[in-house]
Amino acid sequence: MAVAITYQSGPRRSDLRTVIVEDVRHSVVLLPQGSLAVVHAKLLHGTACRCQFWNEVLGTTGDDFVIPAAQVVAQRPMQIAVKARHHTP
Numbered sequence: 001m002a003v004a005i006t007y008q009s010g011p012r013r014s015d016l017r018t019v020i021v022e023d024v025r026h027s028v029v030l031l032p033q034g035s036l037a038v039v040h041a042k043l044l045h046g047t048a049c050r051c052q053f054w055n056e057v058l059g060t061t062g063d064d065f066v067i068p069a070a071q072v073v074a075q076r077p078m079q080i081a082v083k084a085r086h087h088t089p
Contacts, residue, residue, distance in 0.1 A: 002044055006074040007067050016073060020044045021065050024075070029057060037069035044080070 003024050009017040021041035029036045040058070043065040054066040 002078045002080050003041070004074075004076045004078050005039065005041070005065075005067070005072060006076075008071045008073060019065060020078060020080075026069060031057070039065075039067050039069050039072055041065045 002020050002022050004018055004020050005024070006016055006018045009015045021043055024039060024041040027038050027040050029038055038054075038058075040060075041064075043063040054060045054064075058064075058066060060066050
């Protein structure tokens with residue numbers, strides 16, 4: 001089951017982005033200034049958070065998606081269906 005996560009991607013209310021992910025996990029990261037709750041998942045569709053900071057702190061690479069939990073606006077389960085068409089000449 002996939003999950004659509006909508007999160008605040010900028011300072012304005014309208015700065016929202018939605019990504020489709022799987023294997024969603026909520027984690028707490030300990031930083032020098034305190035702990036930070038994050039949502040960590042595998043990206044299925046969309047563009048990942050542009051913050052390279054997570055690659056260094058959590059070792060995320062490739063299709064990893066990480067965002068602070070406070071920025072998450074909504075999470076919705078999704079059923080991914082693939083419909084293919086085959087054209088015969």
